[in-house]
Amino acid sequence: MAKVEILTGAERQRRWSAEQKLSILQEAFGTDGSVSVVARRHDILPQQIYAWRKKFSPPKLEAPKSASFIPVSVIAPLESPADGSKRSGLRSRSKDVEIVLRNGRVLRIAADADLELLSALIACVEAA
Numbered sequence: 447m448a449k450v451e452i453l454t455g456a457e458r459q460r461r462w463s464a465e466q467k468l469s470i471l472q473e474a475f476g477t478d479g480s481v482s483v484v485a486r487r488h489d490i491l492p493q494q495i496y497a498w499r500k501k502f503s504p505p506k507l508e509a510p511k512s513a514s515f516i517p518v519s520v521i522a523p524l525e526s527p528a529d530g531s532k533r534s535g536l537r538s539r540s541k542d543v544e545i546v547l548r549n550g551r552v553l554r555i556a557a558d559a560d561l562e563l564l565s566a567l568i569a570c571v572e573a574a
Contacts, residue, residue, distance in 0.1 A: 467498045467502070468502065470484060470488055470490075470495060470498070471495065471498055471499055471502065474495050475499070481495050481496070541556060541557050541558070542554050542555065542556060542557065543555055543556070543557050543559075545568070547568065547571060547572050548572060549571075549572055551571055551572075551574075553567065553568065553571055555567065
């Protein structure tokens, strides 16, 4: 028959300071760390270490709740026609602004565009 141990009194609930939690996280997620080994060493569950990691990780940027669409037109590159005549349908490129985004995409927009429109357009192009 198995031995049964009955514990009386208040349950054990340890309090960890933020420094102790960060130290355990460094130990668990270091170059040669293992979450399960560190959890056993400190007598805690591995899930607790993952919960601490989630708590101390920086907040992630959330996608916008609702998508908004704005009109966009593609302008062909300016080329001089073979007959030397000027094209009347294209705007002058000198009034356009070219923005290179973090994801490597290039955004061209009129220099006098509304700032609110520009910020929304940049957010949409970076998210795509």
